[in-house]
Amino acid sequence: MSERIVGSEVNRQEREQEAQLRPQNFSEFIGxxxxxxxxxxxxxxxxxxxxxxxxxxxxxxxxxxxxxxxxxxxxxxxxxxxxxxxxxxxxxxxxxxxxxxxxxxxxxxxxxxxxxxxxxxxxxxxxxxxxxxxxxxxxxxxxxxxxxxxxxxxxxxxxxxxxxxxxxxxxxxxxxxxFDYYGPEMLSVIVLNNSRKMGIDLGEEAKMQIAQRSRGTPRIANRILRRVRDFALVNKKSVVGIDEVKAALKLLDIDDLGLDSMDRKILSVMKNYYQGGPVGIDALSATLGEDKQTIEEVYEPFLLKQGLILRTPRGRVLSESAMKHLS
Ligand SMILES: Nc1ncnc2c1ncn2[C@@H]1O[C@H](COP(=O)(O)OP(=O)(O)O)[C@@H](O)[C@H]1O
Ligand SMILES: [Mg+2]
Structure with missing residues (x-):
């Protein structure tokens, strides 16, 4: 089973690791x-x-x-x-x-x-x-x-x-x-700071790649960083490059747009079951077997922000770029 990358649940281990990565003063709080x-x-x-x-x-x-x-x-x-x-x-x-x-x-x-x-x-x-x-x-x-x-x-x-x-x-x-999702420039600063806190030597390209695929979310950037560190440790690499990042993203099932498996599942259900919509949130949640609130609070805001889903008075509709992304 692949690890849930987007979900809002944070387990105890992650809470402890997150505590080490928290900004300690306003100058470390980026964006x-x-x-x-x-x-x-x-x-x-x-x-x-x-x-x-x-x-x-x-x-x-x-x-x-x-x-x-x-x-x-x-x-x-x-x-x-x-x-x-x-x-x-x-x-x-x-x-x-x-x-x-x-x-x-x-x-x-x-x-x-x-x-x-x-x-x-x-x-x-x-x-x-x-x-x-x-x-x-x-x-x-x-x-x-x-x-x-x-x-x-x-x-x-x-x-x-x-x-x-x-x-x-x-x-x-x-x-x-x-709070709004972070752009790649801001995220790349956060990624760099946190890689240092974790003792990772991160290459420039690797840094940008993580920043672009983190769903605009520092917590997700941290999750990717942890996996990247694991790859570097196991493969005894002193500098983390693009290969480690790609391997980590693959393992976490994150695609080019930074979408995870649940994001893609939402899009493909809309396409395959509802012909691209419009579809109401209740129907969508029932088909996906996912809690309505989680869809609305965790997944949908980013998909809307990226213009992959559009909201119309009759329900959610898949955008053209989402159609393209799925095929
Ligand atoms: N503006 C920021 N600058 C630097 N790091 C951040 C920033 N926002 C979040 N983070 C990182 O993301 C992690 C999760 O942030 P958190 O404050 O727990 O988010 P929220 O409470 O909104 O769910 C933090 O531990 C920190 O490492
Ligand atoms: Mg919180």
């Missing part, structure tokens, strides 16, 4: 200039005002640097970062415990915030707005609200689908910053 400029200003303002930074929502496909940026923000503010995953918080009380533990100006990072349970989410409203928890105690006629003051904190929400956030939650973020 996303608009996002970084906004953050830079907000951080500096918070430091001058000596208060918590404004709440910020980071959105964009997986692997583009949302978690890395949140870590850099907390570091720049000189405060502690508390990390939770939205869907993992099951009860209001769990989130309340996290919130009451925050110290002034701390940063709370909620990953996949669009997947938080709505009942849990509701306690964030007053927490974000007034730094206060409103907790309902008891039931019926004897019910009353208890209020708990919280430290002034910063909420950083990360989401792959900002459109799925409820309006009350979205409105409470002062800044909405969007």
């Amino acid at each position: 996303q200039n608009n996002v970084v400029d906004n953050i830079d200003l907000m951080v500096k303002s918070a430091l001058v005002r000596k208060t918590a930074m404004d709440h910020v929502l980071l959105s964009g496909p997986p692997g583009l640097g949302k978690t890395s940026l949140a870590m850099l923000i907390a570091k720049a503010l000189g405060t502690e970062l508390h990390v939770v995953s939205g869907p993992a918080i099951e009860k209001k009380g769990d989130l309340a415990a996290v919130l009451t533990n925050l110290k002034p100006r701390d940063v709370l990072f909620i990953d996949e915030i669009h997947r938080m349970h709505i009942t849990v989410e509701e306690i964030l409203y007053s927490a974000m707005e007034d730094f206060r928890l409103d907790i309902l105690i008891g039931q019926g006629a004897s019910a009353r609200t208890m209020q708990i003051d919280l430290a002034q904190f910063t909420l950083i929400g990360a989401t792959t689908r900002s459109g799925l956030l409820s309006n009350p939650l979205r409105d409470r973020f002062t800044a909405h910053l969007n």
